[in-house]
Amino acid sequence: MQVLVSKFVLATILVCLAIGLATAQAPVVKPQKPMPVPASGRSRYPEPPVEAPEPLTPRRGPNEKAIAVSADVSVLIPCVSEAHVRINGWQRNEVRVFVRNGSNVGFKVHETDPKTGKPVWVVVRGLPGSSPMPDCITGDRIDIEVPFGASLKISGREIDTRIDSVKKVEIKSIGGNVSLRNVSGGILAETFEGDVTVENSSGQISLKTTTGNIVAFGVSPGQVGDIFKASTSNGLITLQNVDHRQIDANSVTGDLLFDGKFLSGGIYTFKTSDGAIRLVLPKESSFRMVAWYGFGMIEPEFAMKTLQSDVSPGGKRLIASVGDADATVNLTTTRGRISIAKQASEKP
Amino acid sequence: MNEKCFEQGTIQAFIDGETTPALSFEITGHAAACDNCAALIARSEEENEAVFAMLDREMNTLVPTQRLWNSITAALADEKKQASIWDRIRSGIRTVFAGPSITVAASVLLVFGIFAAVLTLRDPGANQPGPLVASGPVAASSPPTQTNIAAVDAPASSEKVDPGITETRFRPEKVKDLIRTAEYRPQRQPVRAQPAVVVETVPANRYIAGEDSYLRTIASLNQNVDARKDMLMSPSNRIAFERDLAVVDDSINKMKQVVRKDPKNQAAKQVLYSSYQNKIDLLNSVVERGELMASLQ
Numbered sequence: 001m002q003v004l005v006s007k008f009v010l011a012t013i014l015v016c017l018a019i020g021l022a023t024a025q026a027p028v029v030k031p032q033k034p035m036p037v038p039a040s041g042r043s044r045y046p047e048p049p050v051e052a053p054e055p056l057t058p059r060r061g062p063n064e065k066a067i068a069v070s071a072d073v074s075v076l077i078p079c080v081s082e083a084h085v086r087i088n089g090w091q092r093n094e095v096r097v098f099v100r101n102g103s104n105v106g107f108k109v110h111e112t113d114p115k116t117g118k119p120v121w122v123v124v125r126g127l128p129g130s131s132p133m134p135d136c137i138t139g140d141r142i143d144i145e146v147p148f149g150a151s152l153k154i155s156g157r158e159i160d161t162r163i164d165s166v167k168k169v170e171i172k173s174i175g176g177n178v179s180l181r182n183v184s185g186g187i188l189a190e191t192f193e194g195d196v197t198v199e200n201s202s203g204q205i206s207l208k209t210t211t212g213n214i215v216a217f218g219v220s221p222g223q224v225g226d227i228f229k230a231s232t233s234n235g236l237i238t239l240q241n242v243d244h245r246q247i248d249a250n251s252v253t254g255d256l257l258f259d260g261k262f263l264s265g266g267i268y269t270f271k272t273s274d275g276a277i278r279l280v281l282p283k284e285s286s287f288r289m290v291a292w293y294g295f296g297m298i299e300p301e302f303a304m305k306t307l308q309s310d311v312s313p314g315g316k317r318l319i320a321s322v323g324d325a326d327a328t329v330n331l332t333t334t335r336g337r338i339s340i341a342k343q344a345s346e347k348p
Numbered sequence: 349m350n351e352k353c354f355e356q357g358t359i360q361a362f363i364d365g366e367t368t369p370a371l372s373f374e375i376t377g378h379a380a381a382c383d384n385c386a387a388l389i390a391r392s393e394e395e396n397e398a399v400f401a402m403l404d405r406e407m408n409t410l411v412p413t414q415r416l417w418n419s420i421t422a423a424l425a426d427e428k429k430q431a432s433i434w435d436r437i438r439s440g441i442r443t444v445f446a447g448p449s450i451t452v453a454a455s456v457l458l459v460f461g462i463f464a465a466v467l468t469l470r471d472p473g474a475n476q477p478g479p480l481v482a483s484g485p486v487a488a489s490s491p492p493t494q495t496n497i498a499a500v501d502a503p504a505s506s507e508k509v510d511p512g513i514t515e516t517r518f519r520p521e522k523v524k525d526l527i528r529t530a531e532y533r534p535q536r537q538p539v540r541a542q543p544a545v546v547v548e549t550v551p552a553n554r555y556i557a558g559e560d561s562y563l564r565t566i567a568s569l570n571q572n573v574d575a576r577k578d579m580l581m582s583p584s585n586r587i588a589f590e591r592d593l594a595v596v597d598d599s600i601n602k603m604k605q606v607v608r609k610d611p612k613n614q615a616a617k618q619v620l621y622s623s624y625q626n627k628i629d630l631l632n633s634v635v636e637r638g639e640l641m642a643s644l645q
Contacts, residue, residue: 133644174640192633211588233592233629234591234592271626273599273623292622314613315619316615317618334619334622335599335602
């Protein structure tokens with residue numbers, strides 16, 4: 001009888017252990033169908049969802065992780081060594097990271113919302129042992145989904161980055177192109193070898209590259225006083241429909257092209273050492289221009305009222321006004337050509 | 349005495365000059381109209397005079413004392429004027445040496461001074477020229493000779509002592525000249541502070557205003573970049589960097605030349621500053637690149 005009892009107790013213990021182990025190995029995230037992301041109707045200023053905590057999406061493999069977060073979460077990716085990075089905003093209050101053919105990733109929550117308990121500051125990093133560089137993420141491709149209201153901060157070495165529909169972006173990379181669109185709350189993008197492209201975004205914007213071009217179109221300030229800055233060493237800067245009232249664009253050896261309008265009270269500064277400056281403006285433009293062109297030349301299509309003109313070898317200055325001189329435009333080039341043209345549709 | 353009459357105390361204070369000007373005017377005005385008060389004031393003044401007359405002796409006791417001091421001071425001044433210089437010196441010495449400690453100190457100083465004077469006077473080399481090699485022009489025919497000027501100057505002695513005189517073949521005029529030259533001592537020129545003379549040299553490539561700060565920044569960045577640019581930049585990036593740097597340097601040099609020729613050319617200055625800023629940005633990009641690389645390691 002005692003033998004039977006002892007066997008029964010032993011069997012019970014074994015069964016309990018097995019159940020416990022099985023529970024521990026079960027996936028943390030319950031498999032659910034991913035919620036479809038609407039292809040259109042993405043709001044640039046999305047409302048935070050009021051729905052209850054959502055179930056997390058299923059993993060696609062060991063290199064995918066997800067975490068439920070606050071709608072205005074700050075996501076920090078401190079190191080991406082080499083990858084094509086695609087970051088998209090979505091309506092879910094969840095951050096999901098997928099790394100293809102690369103290191104395993106993990107989340108570290110730095111801060112949570114005291115009211116909801118959801119993370120408001122999340123760090124995405126490579127797990128130890130899965131990447132040659134500690135904490136760095138590497139792979140062929142990294143897909144990250146974040147809430148629309150998320151703010152991103154990324155540092156990387158050789159990364160080709162595309163970011164779409166988030167609130168704010170701060171990205172620094174040693175090499176690789178950066179493409180940003182639908183960023184509503186401001187951009188700071190720096191790369192040392194690569195192009196920077198910004199489309200349909202707003203807020204304070206600072207774009208910088210050493211060897212590469214900068215293209216910005218459909219950009220507007222988020223609030224009064226927001227500045228647009230673009231700087232490259234030997235690339236071309238193209239600004240089209242940039243509605244900031246203060247624009248600083250500087251290319252050492254590259255050309256500058258501005259196609260848009262000067263707003264009343266705005267201050268626009270374009271500098272290049274060896275390149276050309278070309279402004280394409282509406283015919284009803286109104287601005288006061290101060291042009292410094294050492295060995296260069298100036299070709300305005302507008303009828304200008306010359307206020308001051310100094311023409312001496314190596315040092316030429318022209319101060320002139322067009323219309324009511326509502327905006328101030330500073331143009332500096334050492335030996336480039338300054339041309340101020342009317343927009344094509346308005347030419348006679 | 350009507351109701352406006354003043355009290356005795358107030359009138360006494362008025363006589364003593366202790367009332368305020370307003371009250372004094374009021375009292376005098378009232379006394380002009382009030383016979384009683386006028387009489388009271390007059391009576392008080394009489395009493396005052398009687399009292400001061402009785403106290404006059406006591407009150408004047410200090411005056412003779414002051415007079416006495418004045419006469420003493422005057423007498424001393426007269427005496428000083430009449431005293432001769434020697435009397436004054438003697439009295440001064442007496443006063444000074446009245447204390448024994450000062451007397452002892454002065455004695456020690458006197459002895460020390462005498463000793464020092466004796467030692468100084470006995471030092472023969474202090475004021476006399478030493479043996480001197482004649483360095484005057486010597487004819488080729490005449491052999492080089494030496495003369496001991498000290499021996500020449502030495503007084504003749506009756507004792508037969510070898511004076512160390514070497515016979516020379518100089519003429520008397522030459523010897524006289526040598527002596528004169530040997531005895532010559534340049535006058536001691538006191539060292540005086542001379543006003544510093546700053547010779548302002550204008551370098552050929554003087555900085556224009558504000559240029560030095562740019563140059564300092566560029567030098568600092570250059571130092572940082574030169575040490576690390578091979579490590580930080582890939583070959584293609586390095587080529588692009590050097591090309592950009594060369595373009596900017598060329599711009600700077602051209603604009604410098606223009607500004608040197610015409611320092612008032614504001615446009616050229618502006619373009620020069622812009623070129624400097626471009627160079628700073630260019631160098632700074634390499635530094636920032638290094639910082640980013642370091643943060644990612």
